[in-house]
Amino acid sequence: MANDKDLAVSAPKKIKLSASSKTFYVICYVCVGLMALICLIPFILLISGSFTSEQWIRFHGYGLIPGEFSVEAYNIIFKTPQRIVRAYGVSIMITVIGTICGLFLTTLTAYVIARKDFKYRNWFSFFFYFTTLFNGGMVSTYIYYIQYLHLKDSYLALILPSMFNVFYLLIMRTFVAAIPDALIESAKLDGAGEWRIFFTIILPLLKSGLATIGLFLALGYWNDWYNAMLYMNTETKYPLQYMLYSIQQQTQALASIASQAGISVQNLPSSSLKLAMAVVATGPIVILYPFVQKYFVAGITIGSVKG
């Protein structure tokens, strides 16, 4: 019915239609622009607040532009940077180790389950995929990790749980599947062993796959605070995000205790300090992000196609 109507559009109606398309274009730009602005506002608030003087925040609240410019919060952070440098060190260590190990595991596994001549590939695929459908839950996992694997307060608790992810495995399998079987066959005829085929033929062809999954893994490790919260006791072993979280909690607690006790907390720029800490912890990601965005977009796109 709708189509019959369209065929009968007369000339003046056409002009009207193009006007409505024009309106639609405007709506597109406005909506997308608005959404982008909404995505950006918290970041602006964060940066602005971190550069605002404590006095101003206390009387006027956080704003989108610093009411009274001040670098006091950053002075405090960089005057005693040991804590944050230490947390950066922990985060960098677990990110590097975790990403390299995770990449190695993911690539090897993806290669094997992509090999069509491997009889048990479906069995293994199911073995891995099943964990996305069913898992032991937080309690049994937590008790098992602590009581039987003794992961409490060990860096392994920050590295192992996120090292292997089925979602990344499926993405990597797509990358591996793009490599023609003939390549492997001819290498075999030339007498190359499986490991040699993997390292000298497969790996060099997986550069973009490695970059994509490597970045996903690295982002996961960098942003992880959950495992730290569950398993880490020693403050010097906290990764960056968890240290940020514990500082947020402490200053909040400190401010409320001080105000309850009638003590002036004027000297502690806790409001701007909190935001400045968040800026220092998030800065590297936001700066790196535009350069690596395309890999994430590729990964998300491939991941959305069911394997």
Place this chain on the structure above:
Amino acid sequence: MQGFRNFADEFKRHKALFAMIAPAFILVLILQYLPMTGMVLAFKNYRYDQGVFGSAWNGIANFRYLFASGTGWLITRNTILYNLLNLITSQLLAVFIAIFITEINNMIFKKISQTVILLPYFISWVVVGVFVYSIFNYETGLINGLITKAGGDPVNFYGMPGAWPVIICLFNSWKWTGYNSVIYIAAIMGVDSAIHEAAAIDGANMFQRIRHITLPSIRPTLVTMILLQVGRILRGDFEMFYQIVGNNGQLYNATDVIDTYVFRSLLTNPDIGVTAAATFYQSVLCFAIIMIVNAIVKRIDADYALF
């Protein structure tokens, strides 16, 4: 016997492939499968000194306690309602944004807005928690600053349970719209541009093209995304809820989901059995739901089934 012979043959033939898949196999076995045995805790009266398997059985007492206290129903209701709300809002928003972005012709605007909209995906929930606090807190929050400036009385959001479904939903969409829209944009771009051109030549206007070409092109993706989310309907996004709401007793009725309840109980409640019962119930029901939904979808249209 035959099966074992087959396996032995395959093992001999592909020793290297088995060696390659072994690390991931062992890791997943130890970190994912073995903790599943800990699920028996749900039927036990756990004592640390007796371990998971040494503790005494107590039938379904844990489940009875969980639901008799009303907590079980409350957290189940909250988890399902939040997931439904977040599913609808974030997917709908992502579909709209994806359609709008693909219709935009200005490449610079398109690129920048796409980059900005995906940015929240890269931010850890800890930092999102800082955002929420700096926008909504009573003393220095952005909104209360604006309200007082306009002459109104500040609002104590952290004591207002009704506000949190909205806030949580907002930030969930804020974090995931970019990610989801990447998936939909890929689906829309997957359509051969010749189809759009042909439609335009046949006199189809923009709305007709969107209605009859773009929307059908994202339908399979939309169904997959909904299925994936429905399979997680009983899993609360712990990181989001924990960072946005925190340990705020006033808001438990409105914001406690299974995962936050389990986490809190794990650290504060010595009665591990009841907590284990909650995760057991969650895992088993989740598994049942995804199997049933997938079976139904498979019957209606096998192409849309997840597995």
